[in-house]
Amino acid sequence: MTPSRTDTSPEPAAPRRRGRRPGGGDTRSALLAAAREAFVELGYDGATVRGIAERAGVDAAMVNHWFGSKEQLFIAAMQLPLDPTLILDQVLPGDPERLGERIITMFLTVWDATGGGQLAALVQSVSSHQEAAKMLREFIMNVLIKRLIEAIAPDRVAMRANLIGSQLIGLGMARYVVKLEPMASADHATLVRALAPTIQRYATGDLG
Structure with missing residues (x-):
């Protein structure tokens, strides 16, 4: 008869593998998959580099190795053809x-360069995919629009970012997904004249 085990302490966990996975592509893919899960579940601010790396089963240093930062990992996870830092550097300077x-x-300019590209595909998928909707919301609120206006908005930064985001998503849907005319073929100057005053009021004006 086999003696019963009296030691009820948990068995020691196997040490987590550290460093790069055997295949570089596998490591990058694992990080992207883990990042999408983390950003959807926890949001941009709640997700951490260490937590994403743990989900992927790699060392946190691999995030910097492959992507450079959490923001760049987020951009890669969303498959965005743009760098928010470059946009901020070009849009923020100047008259508020x-x-x-x-x-x-x-x-x-960014969207027309790719005919809508991945951004249009993301906007199109928002209506039927909760994951895409949350990722887009995080991008608008925490990675791009909020950072564009938080230094100049007189109040209610979150509301203002939401309002601006709604205009941009609506424009993207009409111009690149539904291809609503004449908006789909309108030149930039026409659309800027029509939409900029509304964006400006949302950023700095009286919301009532």
Whole structure:
């Protein structure tokens, strides 16, 4: 008869593998998959580099090795053809009262360069995929729009970022997904004249 085990303490856990996985591509793919899960579950601010690395089963240093930062990992996870840091550097300098013009101009320039590209696909998938919707919301609120206006918004930064985001998503849907005419073929100057005043009011004006 086998003696019963009296020691009820848990068995020691196997040490987690550290460092790069055997295949570089496997490590990058694992990090991207883990990042999408973490950003959807926890949001951009709640997800951490260490937590994402643990989900992927690699050392946290691999995030910097492959992506450089949490923000760049987020961009890669969303498959965005743009770098928010570059956009901020180009849009923020200048007259705060013309920020709306610069936001719309940059938005159209980036999207038209790829015919809508991955951003249009993301906008199109929002209506049927909760994961895509949450990722897009995090991008608008915490990675791009909020950072564009938080230095100049007189109050209610979150609300203002939401309002601007709604305009940009609506423009993206109409111009690149539904291809609503004449908006789909309108030149940049026409759309900037029409939309910039609304964006500007959302950023710095009286919301009532």
